[in-house]
Every structure is written in structure tokens, then in C-alpha cells.
Amino acid sequence: MILVSSGSSPRVFPGPAAEIASRLGLSDTPALDLPLASAGSLVAMSLANDLAVARGPILVIGTEIMSRVIRREPVDPGVAILFGDGAGACLIHPGKGLAKVVDSRIATDGAFSGDLALSHGLNFTMNGRSIILQASRKLPRIIQQVLERQGLTSHRVSAFLMHQANQNLMDRVADALSVERSLFFSNIRRYGNTSSASMLIAAREWFETGSIPAGELVCFAAFGAGLQWGCLLAEVLG
Amino acid sequence: MSRQAKILEIVQSVAKKQVTPGSDESLFDSGLLDSFALPDLVSALEVEYHVRVPDSDLNPRKFDTIERIESYLEGLL
Numbered sequence: 001m002i003l004v005s006s007g008s009s010p011r012v013f014p015g016p017a018a019e020i021a022s023r024l025g026l027s028d029t030p031a032l033d034l035p036l037a038s039a040g041s042l043v044a045m046s047l048a049n050d051l052a053v054a055r056g057p058i059l060v061i062g063t064e065i066m067s068r069v070i071r072r073e074p075v076d077p078g079v080a081i082l083f084g085d086g087a088g089a090c091l092i093h094p095g096k097g098l099a100k101v102v103d104s105r106i107a108t109d110g111a112f113s114g115d116l117a118l119s120h121g122l123n124f125t126m127n128g129r130s131i132i133l134q135a136s137r138k139l140p141r142i143i144q145q146v147l148e149r150q151g152l153t154s155h156r157v158s159a160f161l162m163h164q165a166n167q168n169l170m171d172r173v174a175d176a177l178s179v180e181r182s183l184f185f186s187n188i189r190r191y192g193n194t195s196s197a198s199m200l201i202a203a204r205e206w207f208e209t210g211s212i213p214a215g216e217l218v219c220f221a222a223f224g225a226g227l228q229w230g231c232l233l234a235e236v237l238g
Numbered sequence: 239m240s241r242q243a244k245i246l247e248i249v250q251s252v253a254k255k256q257v258t259p260g261s262d263e264s265l266f267d268s269g270l271l272d273s274f275a276l277p278d279l280v281s282a283l284e285v286e287y288h289v290r291v292p293d294s295d296l297n298p299r300k301f302d303t304i305e306r307i308e309s310y311l312e313g314l315l
Contacts, residue, residue: 129266132277172277
């Protein structure tokens with residue numbers, strides 16, 4: 001199975017999943033879209049972990065062409081400068097891999113769905129104050145919930161791989177969890193916010209930084225339009 | 239100290255600025271608050287008034303002026 005998250009697809013339907021599957025040479029593999037934008041790859045990873053046991057390996061993809069979104073007239077330079085294009089992927093396998101999913105939790109609150117939205121034919125809408133306010137509460141809380149469910153504290157986590165939305169937000173979440181900001185891997189200065197692709201790109205770059213000892217815990221987290229948010233805790237395998 | 243005066247004191251402390259806006263003047267437009275100071279303001283109000291602001295009330299408009307903050311807190315207290 002393939003799960004594709006994209007909030008910047010040019011078509012209402014079909015989304016990019018079917019075409020990606022076709023280009024991979026797959027003609028009868030289910031390929032589904034999750035048009036969730038920012039938190040999409042985190043949600044897809046969480047769902048894939050549950051589904052992989054029954055369906056086998058699941059390819060999770062986050063892919064965004066945000067330049068297409070922010071170029072809609074009238075262009076707002078203050079918003080445009082925040083975003084970038086990108087794609088990332090990971091394979092959720094029921095067998096052994098780079099890491100094992102320990103636990104995950106995803107959540108949705110539709111009360112503020114209009115505060116971060118891209119409507120058909122219209123410009124991107126973002127109420128930054130509202131989004132930061134919600135994210136500042138919801139992200140640390142869901143990370144704490146997952147850790148507490150596993151009898152762990154934030155200090156047991158070696159790295160936090162967050163959706164690269166905003167450096168200030170990542171710093172704020174680190175402060176709320178009482179962990180060093182440097183534990184939150186960041187590449188936002190290079191790419192900007194690549195929406196649902198960002199967390200997977202960050203994960204890949206983090207894994208390339210060096211050998212990660214087996215048993216180390218990595219915390220994935222994302223927040224975005226919907227509002228959708230979540231946390232996935234993984235243990236590095238030897 | 240009146241409640242409005244106390245709220246202003248909290249706002250100035252969070253913003254680290256001694257600007258004194260009118261009670262109905264936007265704290266954002268006056269330059270006191272920005273997106274990232276707002277969560278700190280809400281947390282400071284929770285501590286000072288021993289209240290819990292639910293996620294459903296995390297609407298920036300409720301905290302946009304001293305009057306609106308006072309009105310919101312009166313509903314909680």
C-alpha cells in the first residue's frame with residue numbers, strides 16, 4: 001500500500017497517490033491520498049503502523065509544491081518567504097527496519113479549521129496567531145501523553161523530529177517539554193516550511209548525521225491544518 | 239489594584255515592554271504582543287487567576303485588548 005500526503009495537489013481528484021504508484025510501476029497496489037498538508041506524513045505513519053500488520057509494507061510519502069500555492073495572486077511576500085517545495089518518504093514495514101514504532105497518537109480539532117486552509121481557487125489562509133496559540137498547547141501535550149503512556153519522560157528522548165513549520169514553534173515546544181532546543185532537529189533555514197514533506201526530510205537528514213545507537217528513542221511530531229496533530233515515538237534498532 | 243491594571247501589568251511583563259495601550263486598543267497593533275508572546279500571556283493569566291483556558295477558547299480575539307481579556311476572565315472566575 002502507498003499513502004501519500006499532499007496539501008498542494010493541483011487537482012481536486014484524483015490526488016497524486018495513483019499517479020505516483022503508476023510511475024513506480026505499480027498497477028494494482030492500493031494508493032491512497034491524505035490531503036492533510038502539514039501533519040499528513042505523521043498521520044500517515046501512524047495509520048501505516050497500524051495497517052502494516054494486516055497489509056504488509058506501506059510506503060508513506062509527503063510531497064508538496066508549495067510554490068504553486070503561494071504564487072497565487074495577490075502574492076503575499078510575508079507568507080511566500082515561509083514555504084518551500086519538497087518530498088520525503090519512509091517505509092513502514094511489519095518486520096525489522098531502521099527503527100521500531102513504540103507508540104503513536106493522532107488527534108483532530110475542527111473548531112479552527114478555517115484558520116489554516118487552502119480553498120479551491122482561493123488564496124492560502126493562515127491565522128498565524130491562532131495556529132501558534134493552538135500548536136503551542138496541543139503539541140507538547142500530545143508528546144507528553146505518548147511518553148506518559150509508555151512510562152517515559154521527555155529526557156529519555158534522544159531527538160525530536162518535528163514538522164518544520166517554524167523555528168520559534170520548535171523552540172517553544174522544546175521549552176514546554178523542558179528539553180534542550182538543540183534536541184529538535186532543524187533544517188527550516190535551508191528549505192523553509194515544506195508542509196507534509198518537512199518531517200520526513202528532517203528525519204532522513206537526522207539519520208544521516210551519524211550512527212545512532214540502538215535503543216535510542218526518537219520522537220516525531222507534527223501540527224497543521226484541520227487542525228490535525230500527532231506524535232509518534234520510535235526506537236532505533238541496531 | 240484594579241483587574242485591568244493587573245492585566246496590563248501581566249501583559250507588560252510577558253511583552254517585556256512598558257508600553258501602556260488603551261483598554262480597548264489592540265495589544266497586537268500597539269506592538270506589545272506578537273504571535274509567540276500570546277501563548278505566554280495566556281499561560282501567565284492562567285497562573286495569576288488560577289484558571290484553565292480550554293483549547294476551545296484559545297482564540298486570539300479573546301486576548302486582543304485589556305477589556306476583552308478582563309471580560310473573558312470574568313466569565314471564567
